[in-house]
Amino acid sequence: MKLLVSTGLALLTLGAGALAADHPALAASALVQERSFGTIANGSTVCVGPLSPGTDPGGQQPGVQISGFTNGQPSLTWQVFSVSSQSAPTLVFQTTARNVDHVVPPSGNLLFHACVVKRAQGSQDYDLALNSFPVE
Incomplete structure (x- = not known):
């Protein structure tokens, strides 16, 4: 056997x-994904990464994709930061919503972090993913 x-x-x-x-x-x-899910408390920030943009199956480098959702209220703040060893993180994308699906184009050899921020009212569930290229 x-x-x-x-x-x-x-x-x-x-x-x-x-x-x-x-x-x-x-x-x-090869898709690379950094992911976090669970419950986020009031006043907390959860981040994943760093991750560099990858090459998709079509041979293109469209950038990193942040995707996430919450099934609670209120909306959460979703962010993407570019990072390098020579400079402080730079906010390149931010939205406040119940869900997010956004592609941040590559920029030189920068890496990216994705974060979710909970600013008000207790705790709620979330799911956050940062992909090396967009997936449906």
Whole structure:
């Protein structure tokens, strides 16, 4: 039984390697995601990252995608910061809403952090993701 499982895994690995070799864009388009979810308290900020923009399956570099939602009230503040080792973080996107889905274009070799901010009224649930390229 172990031999069959090992052989099957080896064939799957070889097949994936052959697919990536035949389609270089697939090999270079691995999605990287930084994610946080749970309950955020009044006056708190939760951030994920840093993350660099990646190359999508079409070979493009459209930028990083922030996506998130809350099922509570009031709306949360969603932010994206660009960061580098030579400067302080810079706010490049911000919105206050119950959900967010936004792409921030790449800028040189900067990395990005995404944050969610809870400013008022107790605690509420949230889900925050920062993707290396946009996904639907």
